[in-house]
Every structure is written in C-alpha cells, then in structure tokens.
Amino acid sequence: MSETTTDQPRRRSDGEQTHAAILDAAMRLASIEGLGSLTIGRLARELGVSKSGVFAHFKSKQRLQQETIEAATEVFEREVFAPGMAAPEGRARIESLCESYLSYVERGVFPGGCFFAQLLAEFDAPSGPIHDEVVAGQEGWLALLEGQIEVAKREGELDPATDSAQLAFELYGPLELANYLATLNRDPSITDRGRGAVRAALGRASPHGGARSCGAQPSPGGG
Amino acid sequence: MSETTTDQPRRRSDGEQTHAAILDAAMRLASIEGLGSLTIGRLARELGVSKSGVFAHFKSKQRLQQETIEAATEVFEREVFAPGMAAPEGRARIESLCESYLSYVERGVFPGGCFFAQLLAEFDAPSGPIHDEVVAGQEGWLALLEGQIEVAKREGELDPATDSAQLAFELYGPLELANYLATLNRDPSITDRGRGAVRAALGRASPHGGARSCGAQPSPGGG
DNA sequence: CCTACCGATCGGTAGG
DNA sequence: CCTACCGATCGGTAGG
Secondary structure (H helix, E strand, O other): OOOOOOOOOOHHHHHHHHHHHHHHHHHHHHHHHOHHHOOHHHHHHHHOOOHHHHHHHHOOHHHHHHHHHHHHHHHHHHHHHHHHHOOOOOHHHHHHHHHHHHHHHHOOOOOOOOHHHHHHHHHOOOOOHHHHHHHHHHHHHHHHHHHHHHHHHHOOOOOOOOOHHHHHHHHHHHHHHHHHHHHHOOOHHHHHHHHHHHHHHHHHOOOOOOHHHHOOOOOOOOO | OOOOOOOOOOHHHHHHHHHHHHHHHHHHHHHHHOHHHOOHHHHHHHHOOOHHHHHHHHOOHHHHHHHHHHHHHHHHHHHHHHHHHOOOOOHHHHHHHHHHHHHHHHOOOOOOOOHHHHHHHHHOOOOOHHHHHHHHHHHHHHHHHHHHHHHHHHOOOOOOOOOHHHHHHHHHHHHHHHHHHHHHOOOHHHHHHHHHHHHHHHHHOOOOOOHHHHOOOOOOOOO
C-alpha cells in the first residue's frame, strides 16, 4: 500500500503504467474504428499480454469503455479546452477555441481523428449511457460557444442582433466537417477550409456589418 | 429460369423479395450501429430465417456490405439527389440540394440518420475498399456543389469573387452537423439551424454584397 | 431456403 | 499478471 512494502520502487508504478498503456492503445484504436470495435483480446494482442491480464485492469468491457472515454476527455481538455480557454473572454476566446480544435485535428492527436466526433457518429442513434454522455458533451460544447458569443455581443465585439445559438451551430459545423475530411483524405490542410468558414461566420456577425468583410472570397490577408 | 418452370408465379419473386427485405433491414441497422455491426446472424434473427438462409443470398459478408451500400445509394439518389437536381442549374439547384438533404434528415428516411454520414465517420480512417468508396462519394458531392456554385457565379447569382470550393465546404458543414445533432437529440427541428446556416453562407456570397442580408441574425422573413 | 457443423474470437470466470 | 476454461456468437462450409 505504501512505498515501504518493497525495495523495488517501480513495482506499484508498473501496474499504473500498464493501465495507462492499455488506455492509450484503447483511445487510439477507438478513434480509428470506434468504441464498439474495442475488444479485450485485440488490446491484449497489441500490448503483448494475455487477455485476462487486460481484463483484470477493468473487470468488465463496459468499464474499459468508460475509462477510455475518460482518458480521451483528459486529452481533449489538455489539447483543446485548456489552450482555447487561455484567451480572454468573448470573441478572442471563440476564435481561440475554434483554432485549438482545428490545430488538434491538424496535429493528429488521435490517429483516427477527433475521438469525440467519432463517438458522436457512433452513438448518436443507439440508446444507453454512452449516448447520454455524448448528448451532455455536445450540449456543453455548444453552450460554451454560445456563452462566449453572448459575452462578445455585450462587449460590442459581435452584432447584438446575432442569434447566439445559430452562430454557435455555424461555428461548430465547419469544425466537425474539417475533422472528418482531414481524416478521410489524410490531408490535415483541409483544416484551412474550417478556418475560412469560422472567419466568415464571425465576419458576418461583426457589429459594423461591412459588406467587404463577410464574403466567402479568398482570404483578404492572403493567408 | 423462365415463368414456365412452375404454375406458382410468385416463386421467383419471393426470392427477390427476401433479398430486398434483408437489404432493407441491413440499411436500417447500419444507419444506427454502423456497417461493422452488421452480422449475418443478427439479420437472420430479425427476419426470422436461418443464418445460412441469409448467407446464401450474398455468399460473403463483404458482398452483403457492398450490396447494402448500393441499396442505400439508391435510396439517397431517390430521396435527395433526384428532387435536388430537379431545380434549374445554379443557385436554385444549390438551395434545392441542401433543402432535399435537410428534408431527408428531417423525415428520418434512415432510422439512424444519414447512412452516408455514418459511413463517413466509420470509414474515414480505416483503409480499404469502403474507405475508397467514401472518398469518391464525398468528392462527388463536393464537386457537385462546387460546379453549381460556378454556374451561379457565371449567371450573376453569386459574387464572381467567391471561392467556390470554400463555399461548397461552408454549405456542406451545416448539413452534416444538422444530421448528427438531429439524430443525437431525436429532434428533427435542429435541421432549421442547418437551413439558417445555408441561407447565411449563400447570403454572404451574394453579388450585391448587401450587409443586411449576411448576418447570423434571426431570419428576416420571420420563418 | 434448411440442419449440422467447423475454427476463431467474443466477454467473462476460476484459480493461482 | 498467468493458464485453462465456459457458453455464445462470429463468418463460412457441407450437404440437402
């Protein structure tokens, strides 16, 4: 129970490392083939241990799935949420959150694209606890964007007549599509389409409402 | 081989009907749980026939998957493509194609949402023949939109400075997101967010470039 | 379309 | 963490 039980100080850490290694392989596999394709036997083979060796860490497949989602949530929070939230509230944070997501897709943090986009498509229809978690996650993400849009409206960074929920939807759409197409075409540069779409949606909701700034024209800055 | 082999004229039709009934169940199941969750045993149970009874119709699981995709393609062409293409070329056809897709989502043509959105998410990463089909399908859909945008530009229905591929991406994003969220929340009315996003993206690319027409404001018509 | 069967793999258990 | 095993289900075959 404590570090006094043995003179091999790595003993306890070994179990934790194996546990983490299993979850790491599980996240990668699930991002590519879906949570439903996760099997204890496959993970065991991939990690070179016995099936019951993997099983002993989780005690049920359901728990393996749950812990895999939790581990992926930590990755998402570290790679997308934290850097995105570092920007000041309002329009800057909206842009920062969108950019963090697109960068995370571009960097290939998960080999099969965004873990949660995969989860959304896999569990949008089937009922159950994972479906319910996905609903909550999507609502949270949209509410986060919507809240920052409200702030931006109050701060005069966006036209106060903007429909916040509608704009949140219009920002989220290109992020999702960029993720799927970047994965499909093995071409992370498609995320620039997402950047253009985010810029366009925000430009359209800008307070001045200048006609020049709200087109789907090639980026005026030549980016 | 001909209708003279028996005096029971429904004999040949029965086999075809069973074949079609299997594919119908397969499409519905795959739209909900994915093509990977299709198993011959499950289809047999659902249809009340033996496993080898189902197997005999396809001779391999791969062929079952292929024929399921082909059957879903026919549904998509009938429910989305045909009505969408009925509109005159250019901007009207773009609007019509988007509306046909959103209506197809709204009507719940497949119980698990758009079959091809499911297929995109499931096979965006894993290599193989289905991945390649999905790539071709996505390219075709985007090329169709892009081509009509080009026509609209030539006809003066859209600003000629519009980046066609970028606008096609911005139209497609909300369609995909509307499909996933409508399925997730069992609420087909989310498709109105998709309609708003399509209207906004097209308004932004309109030739006059009027500032009034390119906001994420609540629909001016009060729809 | 059926029964009967094959080897492989599934999630999970027993016992160490 | 291991071996050895369970019943269920997988894709597929044989034979009718």
